[in-house]
Amino acid sequence: MSWYKDWFSSEGYLKVYSHRDDVEAEILAELIMKNINLNNDASVLDMACGAGRHSIALAKRGFKVTAVDLSERLLIEARKNSQIAGVEINYMLSDIREFNSEYKFDLALNLFTSIGYFDEDNENFSVIKKAYDLLKKNGYFVLDYFNKDYLVKNLVPTSVISVNGDRIVQNRSIKGNRVVKNITIAKNSQVNEFYESVRLFSFDELSETLSKTGFKIEKVLGDFKGNIFDKTISSRIIFIAKK
Numbered sequence: 001m002s003w004y005k006d007w008f009s010s011e012g013y014l015k016v017y018s019h020r021d022d023v024e025a026e027i028l029a030e031l032i033m034k035n036i037n038l039n040n041d042a043s044v045l046d047m048a049c050g051a052g053r054h055s056i057a058l059a060k061r062g063f064k065v066t067a068v069d070l071s072e073r074l075l076i077e078a079r080k081n082s083q084i085a086g087v088e089i090n091y092m093l094s095d096i097r098e099f100n101s102e103y104k105f106d107l108a109l110n111l112f113t114s115i116g117y118f119d120e121d122n123e124n125f126s127v128i129k130k131a132y133d134l135l136k137k138n139g140y141f142v143l144d145y146f147n148k149d150y151l152v153k154n155l156v157p158t159s160v161i162s163v164n165g166d167r168i169v170q171n172r173s174i175k176g177n178r179v180v181k182n183i184t185i186a187k188n189s190q191v192n193e194f195y196e197s198v199r200l201f202s203f204d205e206l207s208e209t210l211s212k213t214g215f216k217i218e219k220v221l222g223d224f225k226g227n228i229f230d231k232t233i234s235s236r237i238i239f240i241a242k243k
């Protein structure tokens with residue numbers, strides 16, 4: 001089984017990334033709103049929505065949101081969270097590469113490093129092509145990826161945290177053109193091990209691919225505060241691209 005199917009379907013994922021929460025999603029949603037002009041009735045496609053935090057933030061603003069993910073567990077969580085938030089979202093269980101819709105969207109999102117999991121670059125980039133195909137003319141694509149240069153320079157080899165009685169150890173390393181993380185989650189005598197392996201795309205690789213796909217890059221931000229991207233100090237690369 002591909003590591004990402006295993007890991008994102010596990011109970012552990014939301015524990016390890018518990019700090020990637022609704023508050024952070026609100027900040028990013030607000031940043032997107034500041035940088036893109038959308039009509040009140042605009043439609044949004046959240047590609048790899050996870051537990052729905054950005055989908056919910058945008059649905060709360062009145063947009064029609066369709067959200068796709070291949071993790072059944074995360075979609076169950078997303079539906080629960082949407083109900084609590086009082087918003088309706090069209091959740092779809094699908095591999096984003098195979099997702100099709102006759103309806104085209106005003107805004108497509110791929111947030112918090114949700115490509116780069118596949119071995120082959122053309123597989124990873126097929127998600128960007130998919131965003132292009134599913135957008136209306138003049139529609140927007142927001143791609144949020146880690147900044148490779150920052151990540152490599154600031155890599156923390158090992159970290160240990162405790163979340164609700166679970167001891168979570170994360171070991172990180174660079175292997176060729178990927179960042180690899182081994183995750184151990186231990187509670188009492190039960191130990192579960194997981195693995196992440198994500199392609200280290202450079203700014204140039206991502207921007208060239210967006211341009212080749214047909215997108216016009218309008219702006220590149222470097223963090224959720226909205227600072228302009230700077231290769232040496234930015235933690236994120238947030239492309240605002242237009243079809």
Ligand SMILES: C[S@@+](CC[C@H](N)C(=O)[O-])C[C@H]1O[C@@H](n2cnc3c(N)ncnc32)[C@H](O)[C@@H]1O
Pocket residue numbers: 004008009020047048049050051052053054068069070071074094095096097110111112113114117
């Ligand atoms: C790092 S999480 C980010 C989730 C969400 N965007 C967020 O910010 O909370 C990556 C997500 O991508 C989903 N995913 C990975 N590969 C996918 C694929 N091929 N098709 C659809 N979803 C995928 C995973 O299930 C997971 O929910």
